[in-house]
Amino acid sequence: MKQNKNNQSDNPTNLIPIPLLNWYDHNARILSWRSEPTPYRVWVSEIMLQQTRVEAVKPYFERFMQTFPDPAALANADLQTVYKLWEGLGYYSRAKNLHSAAQRVVSDFAGQIPDQYEELIALPGIGEYTAAAIASIAYNKKYAVVDGNVLRVVSRLMASREDISKAKVKKEFRFMLEQVMPDTRAGDFNQAMMELGATVCVPNGMPLCEKCPLAELCEAKRRNLIEEIPVKPEKKKRRIEEYTILLFVCDNRTAIAKRLGKGLLEGLWGFPMTEGSLEEKQVGKLLESKQVQFDHITPLQPAKHIFTHVEWHMKGYLIEITKFYDVFDSDSLVWTDAEGLEKTFPIPNAFSVYNKIIKQYLNEQTDNIK
Numbered sequence: 001m002k003q004n005k006n007n008q009s010d011n012p013t014n015l016i017p018i019p020l021l022n023w024y025d026h027n028a029r030i031l032s033w034r035s036e037p038t039p040y041r042v043w044v045s046e047i048m049l050q051q052t053r054v055e056a057v058k059p060y061f062e063r064f065m066q067t068f069p070d071p072a073a074l075a076n077a078d079l080q081t082v083y084k085l086w087e088g089l090g091y092y093s094r095a096k097n098l099h100s101a102a103q104r105v106v107s108d109f110a111g112q113i114p115d116q117y118e119e120l121i122a123l124p125g126i127g128e129y130t131a132a133a134i135a136s137i138a139y140n141k142k143y144a145v146v147d148g149n150v151l152r153v154v155s156r157l158m159a160s161r162e163d164i165s166k167a168k169v170k171k172e173f174r175f176m177l178e179q180v181m182p183d184t185r186a187g188d189f190n191q192a193m194m195e196l197g198a199t200v201c202v203p204n205g206m207p208l209c210e211k212c213p214l215a216e217l218c219e220a221k222r223r224n225l226i227e228e229i230p231v232k233p234e235k236k237k238r239r240i241e242e243y244t245i246l247l248f249v250c251d252n253r254t255a256i257a258k259r260l261g262k263g264l265l266e267g268l269w270g271f272p273m274t275e276g277s278l279e280e281k282q283v284g285k286l287l288e289s290k291q292v293q294f295d296h297i298t299p300l301q302p303a304k305h306i307f308t309h310v311e312w313h314m315k316g317y318l319i320e321i322t323k324f325y326d327v328f329d330s331d332s333l334v335w336t337d338a339e340g341l342e343k344t345f346p347i348p349n350a351f352s353v354y355n356k357i358i359k360q361y362l363n364e365q366t367d368n369i370k
Contacts, residue, residue: 012157012217017182017189023213024192033061039113039138040071046133047094047125060089072111074102083268083346090349092268097125115139137187144177145190146170149197155230156201159219164230238311244278245271245316247358250323252365254358256345258332264307269345271354277315295320303353316354318361338362
């Protein structure tokens with residue numbers, strides 16, 4: 001159906017492919033996983049890119065590929081080694097699922113990433129979005145990738161006031177895009193849609209309509225609805241949790257413990273902590289109640305870490321103790337030096353402020369000894 005400025009089609013997505021792919025061919029960012037889109041590289045990059053900026057992912061992806069060049073290398077690795085390489089990327093469940101899925105790929109598919117959507121989506125950590133990305137980018141199968149960027153672009157193109165968080169809307173958009181997706185460039189089409197949403201029809205601030213290859217097709221632009229679309233539910237307030245972080249030091253080592261049980265940062269290493277925002281005197285009384293002898297308690301700067309639905313507000317103390325107590329009776333507690341923190345134990349971003357402080361302290365103590 002022909003279109004003009006005064007008579008747009010009810011479905012402008014029909015005219016997307018040609019201008020979109022022309023734009024993508026000349027404007028796509030150069031990314032190593034795009035330059036060599038093997039199924040494994042596509043998979044790892046897509047998992048890393050979930051809830052993480054492209055620029056942040058780049059160095060992690062290169063290090064990951066060097067250490068684990070194929071599914072077998074990843075499957076045979078110790079999970080703590082995977083966590084250490086992931087350190088700083090956050091959302092560690094992604095790394096755990098990646099590791100589990102690699103083991104399944106080796107055991108069930110002879111180390112080859114499956115090319116069937118149904119087999120991909122059955123692997124740990126792979127949902128509709130990631131399965132569609134691998135199937136289309138690595139195998140050129142016509143499965144539309146529908147993430148936040150794509151939802152924003154399509155809803156503006158159609159001036160849709162549907163809530164983009166609803167599964168029904170995502171399903172409708174996916175079906176619509178799969179009808180217009182070119183047979184020979186399914187992966188490029190998906191990447192172009194995501195690229196457009198990430199760099200032009202941006203998530204924060206006003207879209208760069210003057211740079212958009214689809215501006216002439218955009219119903220939201222024509223009707224001056226850009227600032228009203230997409231429609232999203234109001235964000236729920238994050239729950240605030242207060243903790244006190246205890247950096248124990250003795251003989252140039254500090255105590256860390258693996259977080260056991262279910263919940264945030266499960267299976268990762270962190271510093272001993274207790275609920276609540278304790279004052280210095282309260283920390284002293286806590287240590288005395290556990291018969292921990294200490295020389296000095298130094299208050300540290302407060303820190304905050306934001307998870308998806310929870311916000312940690314932390315107060316920290318550096319505590320010089322007289323011997324290697326099994327502080328807080330933790331079965332998983334170990335004492336390690338600055339090198340161990342740097343090279344062996346994966347410390348999540350939630351503790352980054354205190355990880356930096358304790359490593360600097362331990363390094364300075366080592367230098368003083370020398």
